[in-house]
Amino acid sequence: MTTLHVRKAAVLGAGVMGAQIAAHLANAGVQVVLFDLASTEGDRNGIVNTALAGLKKLQPAPLASKARLMHIEAANYDDHLAQLADCDLVIEAIAERMDWKHALYDKITPHLSPAAILASNTSGLSIEALGAALPAALRPRFCGIHFFNPPRYMPLVEIIATAATEAATLDSLETWLTTRLGKGVIRARDTPNFVANRVGVFSLLAVAHHTAAFGLGFDAVDALTGPAIGRPRSATYRTLDVVGLDTFAHVVRTMQRTLGDDPWHRLFDAPAWLDALIERGALGQKAKAGIFRKAGKTVEVFDPATLNYRATNAAIADEVAAILAIEPAAERFTMLRQSPHPQARFLWAIFRDLFHYCAVQLAHIADNARDVDLALRWGFGWRQGPFETWQGAGWRDIAEAVAADIAAGEALSDTPLPAWVFDGRDGVHTPEGSWSPRKGGPVPRTTLPVYRRQRFPDGLLGECLPTPARDGETLFDNAAVRLWRLPERDSRIGILSFKSKQHAIGREVVEGLRSAIACAERELDGLVLWHEAPFAVGADLQELADACSAGRFEQIEAMVSDFQAASLALKYARVPTVAAVQGLALGGGCEFAMHATARVLALEVHIGLVEAGVGLIPAGGGCTALALRAAELARHSATPTEVMPFLQNVFMAVATAKVSGSALEAQELGFMSDHDTVLFHAGELLHVALGQARALAEGGHVPPLPPRGIPVAGRNGIAALEMSLVNMRDGAMISAHDYRVARAAAVALCGGEVDAGSRVDEAWLLGVERRLFIELLKTPETQARIRHMLDTGKPLRN
Template sequence: MSKLQIKRAAVLGAGVMGAQIAAHLANAGVPVLLYDLAAREGDPNGIVLKALAGLRKLEPAPLASPASLDWITPANYDQHLEQLGGCDLVIEAIAERLDWKTELYHRVAPHIGDQAILASNTSGLSVGVLAQALPEKLRSRFCGVHFFNPPRYMKLVELVAPPETRPDVLDDLESWLTSHLGKGVIRALDTPNFIANRVGVFSMLAAMHHTVRLGLGFDEVDALTGPLIGRPKSATYRTADVVGLDTLAHVIDTLRDGATDDPWHAFFEVPGWLQQLIDQGALGQKTRRGVYRKEGRDILVLDLKQGEYRASTGQVADEVASILKQKDPAARLRDLRASTHPQAQFLWSVLRDTFHYSAYHLAGIADNARDLDLAMRWGFGWSLGPLETWQAAGWQAVAQAIREDIDHKASMATVPLPDWAVESDRRGVHVPQGSYAPRDGRLVAPSSLPVYTRQVFPERVLGGQDVVSPGQDIFWENEGVRLWRLPDIDAGVAILSFKSKMHTIGDEVLEGVLHAVAQAERDSDALVLWHEAPFAVGANLKQVSEAVAAGEFERLEQTVARFQQASLALHYAQVPVVAAAQGMALGGGCEFLMHASARVLALESYVGLVEAGVGLIPAGGGSKAFAVRAARLAAQTETPAEVFPYLQPAFRNIAMAQVSKSAWLAIEAGFGQPSDTVVFHPDELLWTALRRARAMADVGHRVPAHPRDIPVAGRSGIANFDMLLVNMREGGMISPHDYRVAHAAAVALCGGDVDTGSRVDEAWLLAVERREFMALLRTPETQARIRHTLDTGKPLRN
């Protein structure tokens, strides 16, 4: 494992990217100096202070917690350059102007420490040219480190090195970025726009070209180029609006100026309609107008034929939709090419030209095919990279189709496919032994840096086998769960994984959890609850709805009691239980998380008790857990019986079905503990949880005592909550049934209709939450909410 320690960092430039890079460093607990020019008036740090204020308002939030802002210190170049000497990592993130960057390098270089790494967040300028502006002694510690926007959420970082950079600097920085910031690092060659932007921007230009050629609407293209073909919902033109039309134009200009010998160079131009929008100040999402414009609740889209905005109604033709629904990728591509429908011709043309472009440039922009495909997955959110997609559809057949289109001058460029791509025995570029590297005709295995040993199941490319999967010993399973272990890592720690869709919690999962805990107590040293995201989205509403329809309320109450029993089994197990969560942990999933001995959370964990959304309250021990927590917090004060103040945040979260937007916020909300572990790379989650469980087992697991004599807020607390709810109901802010649900939450949190300050036990609190849950479940309004959620995936306000 790399020994690189970043005790302090600096970011040069407080623009959109610089400020958000600083925010993500702060998320990781790294003290950051954020620099910009000294303001001409007022506080010299005014530019940076404005940027920091802006971080609080941005969505999606660059800060994993408002407290992260405390790690960032504003600075300016006139007053604080000497502080750079105490920084281990300095990231330059100013505008993409070579002259501005080199001028800044001349200014800061004398102040950078002898061991510090200097990196440029350039998105496409030559890192080798930038290096020439630095003193020779600093060039060996300089590289490009291209974050994708937004830096907190986008996985890709392209690491680009000039010839002088020391290999150990690159290895150390890659390891640190991977584990500490959660990034997928790709080593790109020093070519214009590197890998992801080179291919991704070309793909967008190809889509723009074929949009106009085939007379399609922008909304029509977005309907075609989103999830239907494994791309993000923002598709093509919505992505352009999100990125910023001016930013997109700048990247296109960089490609045009830097890749003059590219056979597709004629297409590296900002389309006239796009330039016209930019000239009008319609830059996309940041100006609320671009390709799309929102008016009230209506979404309008620019219509090139009419020269004005119209209602966005983009639809995929039935003929094309049926082609895309085929499971066989070879059939999909073959039928798209054969169809005469403009939408089918559009998709084939864009895919064909992207395949052609990727194959032609692979040797010049990437070390191997795997790097190109993962760069497109991580940087643009594609489910498969272009070469993976080609391989999945049958390499030889697709190659022949591309060659025929080139011969008939149907493709955007007439240069032939490279020789390696048309070899008669080629079946693709990814095989278990590695991915093809055309520069020297060899197969390249994944990186062997020690940091990747922390990824038990790393992301793989289609057709490849990045690592040998560790041996898996499944020793018990039912329809809902699997109990297994990894003998090569730790045979003494059992792993419990849910098998249900979206990891919902139904009868079979509850029985599985109870069995798994009992078996782990007999045969293992510890238990880890882990599976791929989402962690769990709550109870199996389909089972609940069917039982309600059948009038099986007695059985449903037994199921709720079983749910509580499973939560308690996790909490009071004779071995440590570590819950490892990534993504959504909602409702019952959140309750299981709360009851574990400890938690290992991926930074992007979205946790909440959301039962109010379907007209219910937490009854798998969640309400009880917050009542116990409030009593423990009150016990640390001079008035241990006054628990009401500590119930208020929990009530707000439950009544409003709030979901924490990061692991740190989940811990702050009480869904975890300050001692819990937060990991930034989700592929390290299982490895970290196994290590945490082993450590807890080795030091001796202490089973928590059942809480007794728990003071509760009782009638007074319920009345206080009701005062707020009545005002909201009378003001039309909540419906009568919203009031009823929130009142039930208040009753459960306050320990029921008892005197304030009464002392109860855990069983009492569980009985209260179970009773309130069942009362709500019998109401027509809650039953309607459950059915509506099942039918539409959206909450019903009734």
Template sequence: MSNFIIRKVAVLGAGVMGAQIAAHCANAEVPVVLFDLPAKEGDPNGIVKRALDGLKKLEPSPLATADRVQYIEAANYDQHIAKLAECDLIIEAIAERMEWKLDLYAKVAPHIRPDAIFATNTSGLSINKLAEGCPDSLRPRFCGVHFFNPPRYMSLVELIPCKGTDAPLLDNLEAFLTTTLGKSVVRAIDTPNFVANRVGVFSILAVMHHTQRMGLGFDEVDALTGPLIGRPKSATYRTADVVGLDTMAHVIKTMTDNLPNDPWAQYYAAPQWLQALIAKGALGQKTKAGIFRKQGKQIQVLDLAAQDYRDSTGKPADEVVAILKNRNPAEKFAQLRASAHPQAQFLWAIFRDIFHYVAVHLETIANNARDIDFAMRWGFGWQQGPFETWQAAGWKAIADAIAADIAEGKAMASAPLPAWVFEREGVHEAAGSYSSSAKAIQGRSMLPVYSRQLFPERVFGEAEERGTTIWESEGVRMWTTGDEDGKRVPVLSFKSKMCAVGADVLDGVQEAIKRAERDYDGLVIWQPKPPFSVGANLQQIKPVLEAGDFATLEQVVANFQATSMAIKYAKVPVITAVAGMALGGGCEFVMHSPRAVVALESYIGLVEAGVGLIPAGGGCKEFAIRAAQATARTATNDLMLILQPVFMAIAMANVSKSAKNAKELGLLKQDDVVVFNANEILHVARKNALAMYESAWRPALSPAGIPVAGRNGIATLEMMLVNMVEGGMISPHDYKVARSAAVALCGGEIESGSLVSEKWLLDVERAQFVDLLKTEKTQQRIAHMLETGKPLRN
């Protein structure tokens, strides 16, 4: 068996999706050739080059680091089509027009290598009809691979075979998408709009129908259909604006054209008001006006009755909010259905109709119920999929309520619920999820790639493994899995809210390291759910600060530093496995671990300046040491070249925009490992710990004689601050905080070039930290953060 390795990718089409798919391949160290038509004037590669320039300006950035764009080669079909033969995977991502795609296939097919994969990124066109445009020899290597926008950030990729697609090819491609690109794959059936868009677009159409039926405002509906019901902040109508109203209408039309006999077919049409907006070019966010628009600082919403925009003021009724806060799903749904309030009736209706829809269509649109639920979580950002929500609310009670509404003509369609609904207690169970087509429970994929996901995402009702506890305290849990790696390398997880670091966590980390040194070959600090850690637990220090007990506060800081040093100098490797945020003290733990394994979408930073403090868990000390070590390898021997960007990052509380960006900022070491799929970081972290142990790894010795920038360095950094204060960029207290960071980074008010110890640097940063705690403005910042969750710039 030969290894399946994709060395180079070609992307056909430099539009929004094509360019961003290319960017994400480049993020993953896969070089890309990005094709488009030759420009009619000037540089023949002008279309692609403009797309590449556009990648640099997009926010959030499709590029993990700005330099990724250099690994995308611009090409056009007329001059460079032969380059396709260099590529192992070709992804077509041009506009959703069947005839255009088929014309392109005829052009490129002769240049595709006999062993290369050819895939189309279509949101809903028939894969089998597209396959008919490929030569017979290419069809076994043709499939659909539907990325969701934006490709870097959206987890879901739908993988859709045509009738002749080679099964091992699909397995190999799924492994590449999962590990290399970090995606969550759902195998889809070749049906219009596949899984996520089929269910998601129907859900939006149901919301539109009931909005009009109940006479609700678009802003009122968005207030109801966002986080209150476990969906993204962009809710429904704002999501349509972000996607593009023209794009939304196109996806709806796919259903209109291809599902004429569907029980819900009458609803597969863009409402007249949507068509009117599109006709006048109000396409949503990309044209700065759609359902919503911004006038100055005010968000306005389209008012259909007034045929004009008005200020957006819609909000959920108190009665409905009270119902939604009920943590018992069965009671919540019963109350929504029973309530006479229009908003409650609206919510019951949209849930009822999506439950009805997925039950009727499960057999034809998905392999099993799990695929539908994951598709909606990964592709549309729902906290729970429709089947999960139904099952959590009481399967039989909801089924009976839906059946009653169908009988009374209240549901959007008259199709009866399938018989299997009444024969079961739900669709998810420990062994797997129900498949209507197979009339059986289907377990998870057994592809080898999923053995890397030790704790994959679960659906409601599925068995969940938590490991075996070795030792536990108020702040942490040390535990292990039953496999051989787990027996050698246990896991340490924090129990605090947002994994904040307080005294109980600090003591727990130190105790866990002692136990790991005594009984195991390593330790991984990993949180089953992000974040890794938001930093110090300010709530714990608040009463001590209010009491003015600064001696105790200094002891707390010293204990924080001791914990970081315990991680750094443990006699077995202590690996930090990071996904999500690692801020403040969490970042300092990462900086001190001999190796970090970090998911690409990790946001790491020393953010203490936001509460009027500086890093004092060893962060400033560690940067001072790294600067000295890096400077020793340069000809100029100028510490300030290294310290200046570090200082600005601390002073401005900068947070990395990706794990790779964290390396650029110096927050991660160059040999720290970036993993694209967050579900794989525990596996990779344990393997790294074992590899280090087996290679007779020893912690680095504490450096002696560390050269520091001293007074001259502090003065240099202060000059930067003076300009910022005079320019109104920072306040006088920002200046004080930043100067304290400068003192810590430069080793204190001592002679420049002095040689100091690691302990000296820790003492300096701790002293600066405690001095800031004594200031009124820092105390105000801490209080404001605890009250509002937002920084105060006083």
């Protein structure tokens, strides 16, 4: 297979999607040229430059680091088309007009490189029809490439081929999108709205229909259709506000226009309330009002009966909440079908019609059932796709119930379920593959080499894909950690996984980590810290609070000392240690990662030393590690003993409990190293971490020697850092206790109350942070913060 190397890309169209696609390409280190129309007045690139300025303000942030903006160059179609000659990938993302797209293709094709891939980010236009306008030589390198909004965060990308698209083009593009951009790729058929939007928009319309049919408010429906049924917190109507009500209406009308033969066609109509809101300019989040709006501190919801807003006040009824808590799923669905409560009847109706639609349309919209389920997981954030939900709820019982409702005229269409639904099967996902009506049998997963990098892929119910529990050999186990390994090539590298809740670090985790390192030093060549997200949410606060309440401060100091020893064990192990970090790495989790020999970071990680939030400072070696890093940076500067320039930024990050928004920001903040590997697909973390541990071992890993003669900023540094705190305290930006905590962090980072330029060792720095930690812990303010965090999950500002 030919490897696709994208050194430079072009994005045509600087609208919301085009600009954000360009941002994510820049996140991945790709040089990007962002095109749009030339401005008739002033700056010729004014349209693009306005879009680029907007990227810095958008939330959630499309840029993993604001510094990545420099990788995007503004251009216009009149002056800069020659730059296309250097682009390996060109993504067209202009408005959904076939004639406009064809006109643009005529304009750009003479300038494209003979090897460049051209892809359209259309959300529903026919890819075959788009490709028909291209020169014959370009058609093998043309396809659809449908990103989901926002492109940085939504995993799904649908690739759509034409009859002329080369298989090699699709394979190389899928590989590149998976590893380089971190995407989950689905090969979609060239049908209106492709896979995810076809099913997802149908589901939204079905929910809207049943909202009215059962007399429910939009806020009640959002309570029912969010996390309670495995959907995102934005549920249904908040999702429409995020998407934009005008955008949603456009998609619905596209379905109405292009899907005249769909048995559910009568449903493809924008509700009257939707048109009413659009006429008012209440387009959703971008207009600060839509189905929901804020009136002061009150959240209001639109009431279609009165065409006015009212305060939100709905919740899931107790009896329905009790049903939703039932396990197994088969019993839960039986109870939903039998309950007379309107909310339960609503839930059964939306699932029934979703199952019905997916079964009837599967042969038309997708290659197999797996593609539908993964598309809805990755594109809409559902915990389970429709087919695996059906399979988990009891395939045959659900099929009979759906068929009965169709016969009774209760379903949204009278189209019968396909015959294959009743062929004796118990589902559509099996170890052999997922059902494809078009092929008349199960379709296995793709064998593209890129997926070998995902040791434990995102599996569906019934697939029986590899799991750590089933496929790993346990070497050591306690209540909080497991040391295990994979067979064959990686059998000499141990994998340490935490088992504690949220992977919090308590006494048993610390003991298990040290035991695992000792085992690795005796029997293995390396050690990887890896488990599903989060990496670790920090120290076990409950364990700390219990000891604090009992006044066992000597015991706590011993616990802190053991924590520091565990961090040092990672740093000075005789075998290489690699931290594979995803999700959250806060407090002690950050400290463990900092002390590993090397780190492999998922792009979407949130890393920080957040102890200030509970009135403490980092004391698992975190302050010491930052002081050592400042000394090392100073050593390579023009003033080798001046560490203060390298402490100021990281001090504010520690003092304010700053958490990075990405791995790139964690590097900029100084929590992680610039040399750390950043991966865009979290599923590849273990593969790469094992490879790094193996390479370090084969390269003759030698642990570092403990540093001595470390220059510290001392009293002068503390005073300099304290100046910013005085201004914040006097301006009422921080409390007196915030000041005390932040000053303690300054003392720890500056090496204690010693003369500036004093030279200390690592043990001294660890002793300073440990002493300050215990002093803060003894204060009533810090104890109150810890209790409040445990009780509410939120920081207390006292």
